Amino acid sequence: MSHIIQPQFNRREFLKSTGQFAAVGALAGVALPHVHAAGSDQISVALIGCGGRGTGAAGNAMGQTGAPKLVAMADVFEHRLSGSHSTLKKKYGSQVDVSDNHKFISFDGYKGAIDCLKKGDVAIFTTPLAFRAVHFAYAIQKGVNVFMEKPVTADGPKSRQMLKLNEEAVKKGLKVGVGLNSRHSRALQELHQRVQDGEIGDVMLMRGYRMQPPIGSAFSEKYPGPDNDLPGKPSELMWQISRFHSFLWASGGAFSDFYIHHIDHLSWMKNAWPIKAQALGGRHYRGNYVDQNFDSYAVEYTFEDGAKLYMDGRCMIGAHSIYSSYVHGTKGMAIAAKSGDTGLPSSTYRGQNPDRSKMIWTSNVRPGEVESHFNEWTDLIDAIQNDKPFNEVERGVKASVVTNMGRFAAHTAQEVTFDEMLNHEHEYCPNADKLTMNSPAPVQADKDGKYPVPEPGIKKNREF
Numbered sequence: 001m002s003h004i005i006q007p008q009f010n011r012r013e014f015l016k017s018t019g020q021f022a023a024v025g026a027l028a029g030v031a032l033p034h035v036h037a038a039g040s041d042q043i044s045v046a047l048i049g050c051g052g053r054g055t056g057a058a059g060n061a062m063g064q065t066g067a068p069k070l071v072a073m074a075d076v077f078e079h080r081l082s083g084s085h086s087t088l089k090k091k092y093g094s095q096v097d098v099s100d101n102h103k104f105i106s107f108d109g110y111k112g113a114i115d116c117l118k119k120g121d122v123a124i125f126t127t128p129l130a131f132r133a134v135h136f137a138y139a140i141q142k143g144v145n146v147f148m149e150k151p152v153t154a155d156g157p158k159s160r161q162m163l164k165l166n167e168e169a170v171k172k173g174l175k176v177g178v179g180l181n182s183r184h185s186r187a188l189q190e191l192h193q194r195v196q197d198g199e200i201g202d203v204m205l206m207r208g209y210r211m212q213p214p215i216g217s218a219f220s221e222k223y224p225g226p227d228n229d230l231p232g233k234p235s236e237l238m239w240q241i242s243r244f245h246s247f248l249w250a251s252g253g254a255f256s257d258f259y260i261h262h263i264d265h266l267s268w269m270k271n272a273w274p275i276k277a278q279a280l281g282g283r284h285y286r287g288n289y290v291d292q293n294f295d296s297y298a299v300e301y302t303f304e305d306g307a308k309l310y311m312d313g314r315c316m317i318g319a320h321s322i323y324s325s326y327v328h329g330t331k332g333m334a335i336a337a338k339s340g341d342t343g344l345p346s347s348t349y350r351g352q353n354p355d356r357s358k359m360i361w362t363s364n365v366r367p368g369e370v371e372s373h374f375n376e377w378t379d380l381i382d383a384i385q386n387d388k389p390f391n392e393v394e395r396g397v398k399a400s401v402v403t404n405m406g407r408f409a410a411h412t413a414q415e416v417t418f419d420e421m422l423n424h425e426h427e428y429c430p431n432a433d434k435l436t437m438n439s440p441a442p443v444q445a446d447k448d449g450k451y452p453v454p455e456p457g458i459k460k461n462r463e464f
């Protein structure tokens with residue numbers, strides 16, 4: 001049995017089956033071997049959190065073999081859902097099949113969206129991280145596969161809860177992807193193999209840099225009050241959600257949201273997680289901003305064998321920008337991400353300088369596999385269609401705990417171990433499962449509209 005799939009939706013399978021890497025335009029009308037039947041077996045996806053990344057992830061899903069369909073959407077803002085729907089509809093046409101009664105605008109909307117799926121389908125979680133565990137618990141109960149964005153958790157209680165929940169997901173054999181897309185970069189996969197094979201010797205030092213002007217919603221001025229002119233007229237809770245990079249309860253702040261990719265892929269190169277962190281950080285220019293972030297962070301992570309990972313992060317206008325990552329071994333060094341979180345090419349060198357004349361290898365990724373956000377879906381859909389083990393939650397939680405360690409160490413000016421961070425008792429949004437549109441915001445401003453900020457050396461056991 002065979003079926004015809006539109007060319008743009010089956011790139012990897014075609015390339016694998018033919019061993020060729022032709023331009024996708026050349027594939028029109030090519031009949032391909034059956035992998036996963038259309039019709040009742042066709043994979044459907046539900047998008048929960050219809051913002052920038054959610055829209056991207058739903059598109060990545062629909063671009064895969066078997067032309068998965070988007071059948072349900074949920075958000076807490078109507079304008080976000082309708083914007084995402086019209087963007088996706090324009091691009092993916094009939095693959096976007098979301099009737100009005102499959103569009104849900106509420107905190108409970110995830111239930112309605114997941115209820116539209118059958119076993120074997122995929123729920124996409126691309127809200128800020130505060131809601132991951134709530135949504136994951138329901139998907140597990142319903143037996144559907146999941147793709148959830150990074151970071152997975154911001155605090156100890158949620159990290160432990162996610163690990164516990166995942167035991168059930170593993171028992172049920174659910175396939176669960178976590179959006180640490182470095183792991184699906186074909187260049188970083190090859191670099192990892194080369195590092196394991198000893199090409200640069202024993203790994204002693206790693207460096208990650210994400211230094212840029214403020215982006216996303218990292219810096220926020222005062223909430224303008226309930227009578228505001230913002231889209232959706234948000235309450236303070238809804239405003240905090242829409243500016244999630246500003247609030248530790250929602251996202252783990254700028255540190256967790258922006259730096260987790262480098263921390264994750266550098267730890268991967270070492271094949272270990274750091275056991276402790278100490279850090280510096282501060283806010284040089286507070287201006288009228290009232291959010292909970294610092295503008296500068298410098299973390300020193302230590303591995304069990306004494307090797308170090310340094311992560312420098314900065315959100316500052318006018319400062320030098322660097323956005324790349326490096327691995328140093330006893331025989332040589334590697335550029336992991338040349339530009340960005342996973343930006344190609346990766347390369348290895350003899351000695352400690354990235355000098356072209358000393359280059360050993362540079363990545364050369366197949367045209368259809370350059371985009372790691374697309375690859376992570378190729379790998380997830382492949383696991384679903386061919387029933388391969390695929391669960392990235394434990395790794396995603398550990399990467400989140402390590403990231404939280406660095407942030408916590410900077411915010412408190414204390415050394416913190418992995419175990420202390422995992423077992424810490426401060427939960428930043430304990431009522432995430434009970435929030436409604438009218439709930440008070442999880443973090444409250446003082447009389448001047450300012451939110452509690454870290455005070456290193458003064459608040460030593462909690463971040464705020």
Ligand SMILES: NC(=O)c1ccc[n+]([C@@H]2O[C@H](COP(=O)([O-])OP(=O)(O)OC[C@H]3O[C@@H](n4cnc5c(N)ncnc54)[C@H](O)[C@@H]3O)[C@@H](O)[C@H]2O)c1
Nearest residue numbers: 049050051052053054075076080126127128131149150179
């Ligand atoms: N892997 C990557 O490269 C990458 C890139 C960007 C973002 N992300 C991650 O994706 C997530 C979303 O980021 P974004 O940039 O798309 O933000 P965004 O604000 O554009 O989208 C988030 C959406 O979730 C909705 N939402 C919030 N709470 C909700 C709830 N309880 N139920 C339903 N919907 C809810 C918001 O209204 C919004 O539409 C974050 O965790 C972020 O770190 C990952």
